[in-house]
Amino acid sequence: MDDFRELLLASQKENKSVQLYVAGQAIPMLVTAVGLEFVEGKSREFSKILVRMDKIDAVAKY
Numbered sequence: 001m002d003d004f005r006e007l008l009l010a011s012q013k014e015n016k017s018v019q020l021y022v023a024g025q026a027i028p029m030l031v032t033a034v035g036l037e038f039v040e041g042k043s044r045e046f047s048k049i050l051v052r053m054d055k056i057d058a059v060a061k062y
Contacts, residue, residue, distance in 0.1 A: 007059045008034045020051055021058040027051065 011018045012031040020027040020039070029041030029049050039056070041049045 004053065004056055004059050005034060007061050008039050011061055017062050019060040019062070020056055021060070022051060022055050023057070 008018065008031050012034060015030070017028060017030050018041075020029065027049065029043045031039060031041045033040040035053075037053055038050050039053060041051075043049060
């Protein structure tokens with residue numbers, strides 16, 4: 001989880017999008033906050049996206 005957190009925090013700092021993989025689904029988003037249990041982001045379609053950290057299978061940084 002620490003590697004995921006590092007990528008998410010870097011994405012937030014650099015204002016670059018990431019793609020989260022959760023249960024076989026890809027979720028593209030711009031990270032707006034990283035907490036202990038959740039990552040928060042937004043996309044073109046949604047103003048707020050919350051994903052539980054323990055459900056993330058992979059993170060791809062653009």
